[in-house]
Amino acid sequence: MALFSIIADLFRDRELSGWWKAVWLLFLFxxxxxxxxxxxxxxxxxxxxxxxxxxxxxxxxxxxxxxxVAGSNPSDEIATAKSLLDSGAITPAEYETLKARALSHASQ
Structure with a gap:
């Protein structure tokens, strides 16, 4: 396990040149x-x-x-839906659906 840790560390080290890495590997074998x-x-x-x-x-x-991945809180979702409604991207019925979904997630 120590050998594998050392080999992994050799490749992780950005300060060590390729030649020194090769020397260390040669001696490790x-x-x-x-x-x-x-x-x-x-x-x-x-x-x-x-x-x-x-x-x-x-x-x-x-x-x-x-x-x-976690998503946002319900007030952010409602605010986003409201901005979509104001811009005309969604209809008032779609806004109400999104709002109800956000509120239902908040109660769970």
Missing amino acids: VVPFLTALVYLIARGRGMAERQYEQVAQAQSATDNYIRT
């Missing part, structure tokens, strides 16, 4: 235990920081997705 130990000692703190950044980015993306 030739002398895996010693190289893993040296890598964890030398680059462990940066490895933890990169992992934290990746988790924070994934959490932020998840939160943004949930906000977009």
